[in-house]
Amino acid sequence: MIVAVGMSGGVDSTVTAWLLQRQGHEVIGLTMQIWDGSVALPDEGRSGCYGPGEAQDIAAAHAAAGKLGIRHVTVPLAEAYNRCVLDPFRADYRAGRTPNPCVVCNQRMKFGLLLDEARRQGIAFDCFATGHYARVECDPAIGRYRLLRGVDATKDQSYFLSRLTQEQLRQVLFPLGGMRKEEVVRLAREAGFGEVADREESQDFIESASYAPLFDASDNCPGPIIDTTGRELGQHRGIVHYTVGQRQGIGLATGARLYVKELRPETNTVVMGTREEVFQNGCRAEDVNWISGAPPAAGAFCRALLRYHHPGVEARLTPLLDGAWQVSFAEPQFAVAPGQAAVFYTGDEVLGGGWIGRSQAES
Numbered sequence: 001m002i003v004a005v006g007m008s009g010g011v012d013s014t015v016t017a018w019l020l021q022r023q024g025h026e027v028i029g030l031t032m033q034i035w036d037g038s039v040a041l042p043d044e045g046r047s048g049c050y051g052p053g054e055a056q057d058i059a060a061a062h063a064a065a066g067k068l069g070i071r072h073v074t075v076p077l078a079e080a081y082n083r084c085v086l087d088p089f090r091a092d093y094r095a096g097r098t099p100n101p102c103v104v105c106n107q108r109m110k111f112g113l114l115l116d117e118a119r120r121q122g123i124a125f126d127c128f129a130t131g132h133y134a135r136v137e138c139d140p141a142i143g144r145y146r147l148l149r150g151v152d153a154t155k156d157q158s159y160f161l162s163r164l165t166q167e168q169l170r171q172v173l174f175p176l177g178g179m180r181k182e183e184v185v186r187l188a189r190e191a192g193f194g195e196v197a198d199r200e201e202s203q204d205f206i207e208s209a210s211y212a213p214l215f216d217a218s219d220n221c222p223g224p225i226i227d228t229t230g231r232e233l234g235q236h237r238g239i240v241h242y243t244v245g246q247r248q249g250i251g252l253a254t255g256a257r258l259y260v261k262e263l264r265p266e267t268n269t270v271v272m273g274t275r276e277e278v279f280q281n282g283c284r285a286e287d288v289n290w291i292s293g294a295p296p297a298a299g300a301f302c303r304a305l306l307r308y309h310h311p312g313v314e315a316r317l318t319p320l321l322d323g324a325w326q327v328s329f330a331e332p333q334f335a336v337a338p339g340q341a342a343v344f345y346t347g348d349e350v351l352g353g354g355w356i357g358r359s360q361a362e363s
Contacts, residue, residue: 003020003129005029005130028123029068033075037052040213067192093219100340106160128172135178148350159343185197223238225270233258234252244336258274279332
């Protein structure tokens with residue numbers, strides 16, 4: 001079988017390619033080229049999925065492929081990345097939402113356009129593999145694919161894959177899903193990839209402190225900061241610089257511990273509240289992708305993750321007339337940010353995921 005492996009130059013994708021090669025598969029390395037220098041991000045000498053460090057990541061992936069003796073292809077996708085990931089990211093922040101570009105990138109780019117463009121270039125392969133810590137199983141009873149958490153709970157990345165479809169899962173392999181990170185690093189050293197094992201792990205997207213270059217001067221539009229009673233507390237420097245739950249960097253000296261409760265783009269207003277006021281009992285989930293292709297029964301219970309590394313909360317799912325879902329939490333949750341991905345689990349299985357809309361308190 002011919003397997004294309006998404007290679008980043010890091011230890012996870014390198015070990016993935018090595019494992020598949022040892023299993024007797026013909027392996028081809030694919031690396032996305034998405035950085036075009038159009039955003040003035042500083043080169044901090046670190047690897048990351050977007051930024052000026054991309055060149056060293058591509059070189060590392062090419063070197064690893066060379067050591068494995070496999071073909072390596074860099075696929076240019078900068079224009080598509082700008083259109084599919086960066087432009088929606090900017091639009092979300094301008095609309096007072098807190099986006100998760102990694103979820104979008106996995107759905108649209110890594111498991112979508114990367115494969116389409118590779119095949120358009122004449123690269124033939126049967127399956128696509130990545131170094132994600134997640135698992136895919138086929139349920140023969142119903143002929144459907146199930147997306148499951150990775151065995152290593154500290155590295156599980158199933159949250160970022162919640163918008164994958166049956167068609168995408170059908171051609172995917174996650175060789176590291178049943179392994180722990182320390183085992184992957186050990187295998188890398190044993191296979192002669194000690195330099196890869198020693199590389200600092202790449203960062204997903206851009207650290208929040210570096211978002212500013214993605215926006216222009218028109219986004220730095222000052223407006224009022226108010227509390228929940230409507231009393232003005234000060235002025236903000238543009239709503240793109242704030243997110244629900246934020247406490248640091250607000251620039252207020254009120255003597256109270258206040259957090260961003262809500263962003264109102266229609267009036268260019270930031271609303272602050274006490275910690276207790278930033279808890280919510282539920283939220284809307286919009287544009288939900290159900291992994292099986294069919295939604296659960298109305299009133300189904302699940303465990304909802306409201307952001308990556310969120311411990312999850314027991315919740316009830318209720319369909320709404322407009323196609324969205326009401327997610328009712330068993331206990332109030334802090335900083336439920338519109339625009340973030342809400343991902344629903346039952347046990348280790350990912351049921352699906354959607355985008356958090358307006359919180360219950362704002363409805």
